[in-house]
Amino acid sequence: MPAIVYHRVGARVAYQRRLASLTQAELASAAAIALGTLRKIERDERGASDAVLDAIADALGIDPSELLPGTGRPDDRVHQAMPALSEVIATYDMPDDGPVRPLRQLRDAVDEAVRWRLAAQYVRITRHVPALLAELSRALHTAPPADRAAVAALLVSAYRAADAVAYKYGARDLSARLIDLMRWTAPHAEDPLLDAAVAYVRTETFFAARAHEAGLRALEQAADAALRRNDTATLAARGALHMRAAVIAGRAGQAATAETHLDEARALGDRVPEATYGGTAFGPDSVRIHEVSLAVSLGDAHAGRALSLAREWQPPVDLPAERRSGFYIELARAQLWAGQADHAFESLKVARRIAPQHTREHRWVREDTATLRRLKRADAESLNNFAAWCRAGE
Structure with a gap:
């Protein structure tokens, strides 16, 4: 794949280097690039290829997108x-x-x-x-x-x-x-737990097609077929299926069914520690996040449930970044429905700090940011910059 070369990244590289309390020599060594190359990049005398940008980001422990110039995509x-x-x-x-x-x-x-x-x-x-x-x-x-x-x-x-x-x-x-x-x-692979993980991921196709009832049936069939062992991995696999079934049932407008699946997920989540099982995060914290997702899926009349949970609890920092940012994206939508525009914008900014690539590409982020711009409840310059970053209105 041909490399992309980014120019005018020097100021961002230098800023992040200083935040990390590193000298140019220390960063160059950690990134395995020549000191002269780093100096030229910081002075904007040369661009940085995507491979070099990744190496610098790895050395700084940050997302590569944080080093991109304002026009970088x-x-x-x-x-x-x-x-x-x-x-x-x-x-x-x-x-x-x-x-x-x-x-x-x-x-x-x-x-x-x-x-x-x-x-x-x-x-x-x-x-x-x-x-x-x-x-x-x-x-x-x-x-x-x-x-x-x-x-x-x-x-x-x-x-x-x-x-x-x-x-x-x-x-x-x-x-x-x-x-x-x-x-x-x-x-x-001859692994029933992997079959459950694939069923979990397959739900994306039903979300994309808005075929929520069909997706719910597929998840319920997968949950029924899942092993009934009581080891941690099996409990987590079953719990993840119920957790996702709750959200898609909410999208289908089946509130009672959604609550039943959420209760099943909560009971299973209470039996396992929060962790990543078979590539899917599951446990008490993940279930709480999906409770917010369910409230949003059921519509603005249920926003109060999401807001109430958020007042009492926030996702811990050791949860996967994608899941934590998703919590704040969904919370922002609930806050917007509740007329809390300023809080909604703050939640979107938190989501961006946690997982910028996930936040930038989320459809709801663009939609909600466009709505916030119309309401003009937040700082205009900051909101306009955020809207340009996430391409609100496109």
């Missing part, structure tokens, strides 16, 4: 990767020849992609996952019988990371294709 990097991703999935059953790393190294690479997905690091996913998918496809076709199930499970997780990007950036057909490939690959 992280979605340029994502959309540029879509053809490569499409090519990889088109050849899933006849991958090109190439190297395949040992299973342990493949597992490490997939674990990293999962971390990027949970942290809403979509640019990083697009830079690395297409090649990883190709390698995993080769591995699945060449793996000895003893390793085939493990490779299939890794491939499903990698497809899920790629789908997160496709879905968030509006490539609905590509997302649906990736989910189909997850469903095709999962049986090779």
Whole structure:
């Protein structure tokens, strides 16, 4: 994939470096780039390629989008990767020849992609996952019988990371294709919990098509088919299905059914610690976030429930960034419905600080920001800048 070179990033790099209390030499060393290169970037005497920008961001421990100039668009990097991703999935059953790393190294690479997905690091996913998918496809076709199930499970997780990007950036057909490939690959893993995870992700296609009742039926079937063991992973898998069923039932306008599923999720969540199970965060905190999601799904008459929960509780910082930012995006909508425009804008800004790429690409963020601009309840300059950043009104 051709590199994108960003110019006029110097001031942002220097600002973030000072925030981290690093000298230029220390940052250059941590990012594994030449000191002279960093100095030229900070003086805007040269641009920074996406690879260099990623290296600097990694060294600073921040999202790469925080280093982009005001005119820089992280979605340029994502959309540029879509053809490569499409090519990889088109050849899933006849991958090109190439190297395949040992299973342990493949597992490490997939674990990293999962971390990027949970942290809403979509640019990083697009830079690395297409090649990883190709390698995993080769591995699945060449793996000895003893390793085939493990490779299939890794491939499903990698497809899920790629789908997160496709879905968030509006490539609905590509997302649906990736989910189909997850469903095709999962049986090779011989893991019922993975089947539950795929059913959880498949709900995206029903959300996108507004086929909420069909999506609810699919989730209920998956929950009924889930294992009835009482180990933590199985309880979490079942709980996640009920948690998502509650939200889609709310979108379908089935309030009583939604409450039943939320109660099931809450009971299961109380039996497991909050953690990421099979790539999905689940536990008491995730259930609370979905309670807000349900209130928003049921409409503005239920906004008070979301506001009441938010007054008593905030998502802890150790939850995945995508999930935490989603909480504040949904809270902002409830606050807007309740006439609390200033609070809604503050919630959107919190969501941006937590996961800028997720927030920027969220349809509700653009819609609610456009509404806030019409209301003119917040600081005009700050709100206008935010609206330009998230492309409100587009």
